[in-house]
Amino acid sequence: MIRTLGVLGFLLVLEAAGRLGLIEALPPVSVVLVTAAGLAVDGSFLSDVGATLSACAAGLLIAVVTAVPAGLLLGTVPAVERSVRPLVEFLRPIPSLSLIPLAMFLWTDSHDAKIALIVYTCSWPLLINTMYGLADVDPIAKDTLRGFGFGPMAVLWRVSLPSTAPFIATGVRIAVSVTLIVAVSVELLAGGGGGIGAYLVQAGSANRVDRMLAATVWAGALGLAANALFTAAERRLLRWRWAT
Amino acid sequence: MLEISNLSHVYGSGPGAHHAIEGLNLSVAEGELLCIVGPSGAGKSTLLRSIAGLIQPTGGEVRIEGKLVKQTPDNLAVVFQDYSRSLFPWMSVADNVALPLRRKKMDKQQRRAAAQEALESVGLAEAGKKYPFQLSGGMQQRVAIARALAYRPALMLMDEPFGSVDAQTREDLEDLVLQVRGHHKMTIVLITHDIDESVYVGDRVVVLSKAPAHVVGDLKVELASPRDQITTREHSDFVHLRAEVGRLVRGLERTPA
Numbered sequence: 473m474i475r476t477l478g479v480l481g482f483l484l485v486l487e488a489a490g491r492l493g494l495i496e497a498l499p500p501v502s503v504v505l506v507t508a509a510g511l512a513v514d515g516s517f518l519s520d521v522g523a524t525l526s527a528c529a530a531g532l533l534i535a536v537v538t539a540v541p542a543g544l545l546l547g548t549v550p551a552v553e554r555s556v557r558p559l560v561e562f563l564r565p566i567p568s569l570s571l572i573p574l575a576m577f578l579w580t581d582s583h584d585a586k587i588a589l590i591v592y593t594c595s596w597p598l599l600i601n602t603m604y605g606l607a608d609v610d611p612i613a614k615d616t617l618r619g620f621g622f623g624p625m626a627v628l629w630r631v632s633l634p635s636t637a638p639f640i641a642t643g644v645r646i647a648v649s650v651t652l653i654v655a656v657s658v659e660l661l662a663g664g665g666g667g668i669g670a671y672l673v674q675a676g677s678a679n680r681v682d683r684m685l686a687a688t689v690w691a692g693a694l695g696l697a698a699n700a701l702f703t704a705a706e707r708r709l710l711r712w713r714w715a716t
Numbered sequence: 717m718l719e720i721s722n723l724s725h726v727y728g729s730g731p732g733a734h735h736a737i738e739g740l741n742l743s744v745a746e747g748e749l750l751c752i753v754g755p756s757g758a759g760k761s762t763l764l765r766s767i768a769g770l771i772q773p774t775g776g777e778v779r780i781e782g783k784l785v786k787q788t789p790d791n792l793a794v795v796f797q798d799y800s801r802s803l804f805p806w807m808s809v810a811d812n813v814a815l816p817l818r819r820k821k822m823d824k825q826q827r828r829a830a831a832q833e834a835l836e837s838v839g840l841a842e843a844g845k846k847y848p849f850q851l852s853g854g855m856q857q858r859v860a861i862a863r864a865l866a867y868r869p870a871l872m873l874m875d876e877p878f879g880s881v882d883a884q885t886r887e888d889l890e891d892l893v894l895q896v897r898g899h900h901k902m903t904i905v906l907i908t909h910d911i912d913e914s915v916y917v918g919d920r921v922v923v924l925s926k927a928p929a930h931v932v933g934d935l936k937v938e939l940a941s942p943r944d945q946i947t948t949r950e951h952s953d954f955v956h957l958r959a960e961v962g963r964l965v966r967g968l969e970r971t972p973a
């Protein structure tokens with residue numbers, strides 16, 4: 473309730489500021505919202521949204537199916553972990569947005585470059601969280617299964633992986649939140665391939681600030697929706713974790 | 717059945733090393749129910765882990781049916797002291813109990829039936845669909861016991877298995893262990909803090925010293941079976957034996973190691 477009031481109040485102040493001409497350059501909130509509503513049925517904008525979302529989904533999926541197994545390998549075989557750790561520690565701090573030019577050079581198709589960079593960026597939280605989760609698996613839980621004569625692969629599959637699932641889920645949520653950032657950033661620079669970022673550039677060059685803001689509002693709403701979706705899925709799949 | 721010779725185990729190395737077990741010899745006959753008592757931190761759980769092949773002892777050897785234990789042998793089940801950590805929170809109680817049965821030639825239906833039967837035997841017939849966190853500590857402990865029982869191992873290792881149940885349930889579970897042993901020719905090694913319990917349940921009671929643990933007492937319990945919570949415990953032999961075990965355990969406390 474209080475949060476709704478806060479948001480409404482903020483919007484009202486913005487609206488008033490716009491109407492009174494206090495913020496010269498920006499259209500009033502109501503105009504932006506009307507434009508945003510219009511975008512919801514605008515075919516070309518929707519296809520841009522589709523381009524962004526499909527890249528996000530593809531990138532996330534590829535990252536999950538590669539980084540999680542890689543994390544399991546690194547987390548269970550110390551020799552492998554030790555040998556790649558320097559590489560990981562060198563690569564991880566590189567801001568992935570600084571790799572956009574490189575990605576555009578390596579993948580001439582901007583859609584591919586976008587996906588490649590999303591995969592790269594999403595892989596880190598997935599990899600690190602998987603490894604972290606594995607380190608956190610209760611040794612007594614593993615011993616329990618070993619005590620019944622199960623081998624290391626069975627212990628990995630039946631104990632370590634489910635124990636690590638909440639950490640992997642957190643990794644996925646972090647990854648989801650960065651997919652949009654990376655996708656829109658690449659689109660802003662690469663154009664051509666469509667997407668919300670390309671739409672923003674067009675709106676900007678046409679001096680349509682209302683469209684720019686409306687598209688930004690949608691980008692924010694998509695981010696929120698994605699987060700809500702994944703949080704709900706996580707709560708459902710990992711009920712046991714939330715209940716304890 | 718079980719032969720332990722000159723077993724030693726040291727945790728860590730250098731000046732910080734902890735000698736948990738030193739020169740421990742013990743043998744357990746087929747079908748025997750051996751109780752092990754000893755002061756806290758003596759190395760009882762360490763001994764049990766060595767028997768189960770969960771740790772490689774730093775010295776000596778453990779043989780089960782003549783075979784040197786290098787990794788966990790088949791046909792062995794462990795009930796851990798940390799029962800709550802040994803139940804898998806993502807699985808229902810019934811699935812927890814049924815999981816180890818995947819090692820046996822049993823189909824899903826058989827596994828489910830065996831799990832239900834074991835749960836009934838510990839008085840948790842209705843708990844199968846629940847999750848471990850929905851149960852009290854004592855109930856969780858009984859689930860861990862049911863899981864080992866369902867597995868029907870030749871050798872069952874129990875580490876303070878009745879630690880957090882109420883007195884009534886504790887007596888019921890003691891009788892359950894005696895009954896199971898009678899039905900399915902199981903060899904059982906049971907670690908306990910409770911001197912009365914060791915005498916009531918055991919065919920034999922072994923007393924361990926303070927760390928580094930070795931055997932300081934080995935008593936045969938010759939009480940009539942089937943045992944009965946009331947009459948056995950008031951029998952003069954029982955009273956005598958528990959005094960003897962008590963003296964051995966207490967004696968340890970007085971003389972510094």
Ligand SMILES: Nc1ncnc2c1ncn2[C@@H]1O[C@H](COP(=O)(O)OP(=O)(O)OP(=O)(O)O)[C@@H](O)[C@H]1O
Binds near residue numbers: 760
């Ligand atoms: N993984 C380990 N690393 C180092 N020291 C350990 C480890 N496990 C146990 N110890 C030490 O070895 C000693 C014996 O431990 P153990 O768990 O075998 O005792 P216990 O007889 O089972 O005690 P309790 O009756 O309290 O369960 C303790 O002093 C403990 O601190």
Ligand SMILES: [Mg+2]
Binds near residue numbers: 760
């Ligand atoms: Mg112990």
